Amino acid sequence: xxxxxxxxxxxxxxxxxLVTMLxxxxxxxxxxxxxxPVAACCAVEAKPAEKPDACCAAEEKxxxxxxxxxxxxxxxxxxxxxxxxxxxxxxxxxxKPFTLGQLRGQPVVLTMFxxxxxxxxxxxxxxxxxxxxxxxxEMRDKARFVLVSFDVARDTPAALAKYRAxxxxxxxxxLLHGDEESVREIAALLGVKYKxxxxxxxxxxxxxxxxxxxxxxxxxxTGLQGGLPAAAAALAAAxxxx
Amino acid sequence: MSVRTVCAxxxxxxxxxAGAMAACGAADMVKMRVIPAGAYVPLQRSVKDAPSVxxxxxxxxxxxxxxxxxxxxxxxxxxxxxxxVSRLFADASYLEGWSDDLTPGExxxxxxxxxxxxxxxxRAYARWVGKRLPTIAEWELAAAxxxxxxxxxxxxxxxxxxxxxxxxxxxxxxxxxxxxSPNFHGxxxxxxxxxxxxxxxxxxxxxxxxxxxxxxxxNLFCGAGSVGAKDTTDYxxxxxxxxxxxxxxxxxxxxxxxxxxxxxx
Numbered sequence: 377x378x379x380x381x382x383x384x385x386x387x388x389x390x391x392x393x394l395v396t397m398l399x400x401x402x403x404x405x406x407x408x409x410x411x412x413p414v415a416a417c418c419a420v421e422a423k424p425a426e427k428p429d430a431c432c433a434a435e436e437k438x439x440x441x442x443x444x445x446x447x448x449x450x451x452x453x454x455x456x457x458x459x460x461x462x463x464x465x466x467x468x469x470x471x472k473p474f475t476l477g478q479l480r481g482q483p484v485v486l487t488m489f490x491x492x493x494x495x496x497x498x499x500x501x502x503x504x505x506x507x508x509x510x511x512x513x514e515m516r517d518k519a520r521f522v523l524v525s526f527d528v529a530r531d532t533p534a535a536l537a538k539y540r541a542x543x544x545x546x547x548x549x550x551l552l553h554g555d556e557e558s559v560r561e562i563a564a565l566l567g568v569k570y571k572x573x574x575x576x577x578x579x580x581x582x583x584x585x586x587x588x589x590x591x592x593x594x595x596x597x598t599g600l601q602g603g604l605p606a607a608a609a610a611l612a613a614a615x616x617x618x
Numbered sequence: 619m620s621v622r623t624v625c626a627x628x629x630x631x632x633x634x635x636a637g638a639m640a641a642c643g644a645a646d647m648v649k650m651r652v653i654p655a656g657a658y659v660p661l662q663r664s665v666k667d668a669p670s671v672x673x674x675x676x677x678x679x680x681x682x683x684x685x686x687x688x689x690x691x692x693x694x695x696x697x698x699x700x701x702x703v704s705r706l707f708a709d710a711s712y713l714e715g716w717s718d719d720l721t722p723g724e725x726x727x728x729x730x731x732x733x734x735x736x737x738x739x740x741r742a743y744a745r746w747v748g749k750r751l752p753t754i755a756e757w758e759l760a761a762a763x764x765x766x767x768x769x770x771x772x773x774x775x776x777x778x779x780x781x782x783x784x785x786x787x788x789x790x791x792x793x794x795x796x797x798x799s800p801n802f803h804g805x806x807x808x809x810x811x812x813x814x815x816x817x818x819x820x821x822x823x824x825x826x827x828x829x830x831x832x833x834x835x836x837n838l839f840c841g842a843g844s845v846g847a848k849d850t851t852d853y854x855x856x857x858x859x860x861x862x863x864x865x866x867x868x869x870x871x872x873x874x875x876x877x878x879x880x881x882x883x
Binding site: 569571 | 668704705706707737738817818820821863866867
């Protein structure tokens, strides 16, 4: 461990610093001890672990969530450009837990929206349907169409299920509810900006993102006009590249 | 492998987790100050926005996170080291001023604010120490204070220091994170040291109707964004908003650091 000078600490703070640095050493040592067992716990679930030490540091993971740690190990197997590295967790409109990594293996069309939106979001969903219609027939049921809601308070899984019924969205569609942190993380990964207005609606970027089967962004269509053939072509290319 | 073995190993992991938590505490030695509840008046708002946003009392780090503290983080969490971080979460200049993965070096003194960190990295650090990033409303409320009162708008000394900083180029080596005078709340360096990430930086929209992405930054940077602003003389606030609006979550810069906050239950 490196020696760290702390010229701005008082005598009392220096003592505290010394004590806490000792704790740091203990923590790191114990983390190192745990590296192999964590890899083992994941191996039980047949999830390869490239970097066992990465999750032993227990970033953001409370002790009760050991299985979640194993999931984090699995995430390390995604490519460095894959959105599926995200630790964000969601709930589907069927009430089931969901992480984006579950989409691996299929090309994806991903958009953020909110169900009560009266202007842009219905158009975005229609655009996603149009992208699907422009795919070669044999590919239409291979792609997944994912909607992540900004509206963490009102777009509950039940509300999203109602939206699915209203828009007649089939099983290729995945409708996701998340907490504030997860939604913000996905928005940050996609480059989506959004802001809740005082009336509860959201101002937001209009982005339709195409992911390849590894979860890497291969195309983004910005705005509400045009760009659908290019998005469909990118989706088809992603599907055939697998 | 038996289930019992797995359970035993999981127990060992839990023990190690406790050690790691102790490490988190070690890394984070900064004092937190209570920021009293108040109201944040957004620089700009749409017709649908309320005139002000109520902000509950919260805790804010007295100073930005230092290189020494961030070193402890990347030591404990290897995936955030410069050589290992995913480009998705931090761009190519992440921690570029450091000598190597685990050596900040001469250009990044241990007690200076850590810079060239992405929003993802800042957020991960905050979680690691059991905190979070402040929201825009929280940060701006704390930063609105002068040296002697909760409203620094007319604090001549504060404004002199602030605008002198804005006029200076970023120094090659940043001063200590706690080197500046505390404001009324006891918080140091909100103005005059580094820019800082906030939790909801990606809510920085110029108008309420941001339905044409191409118009966002154009509006902001051409100055049209000042239309409808609460105070067109608050040049520093425009600078902060311009920065937040232009950033992507994996961006890093030579003068962008962060500090942590915590809610008060």
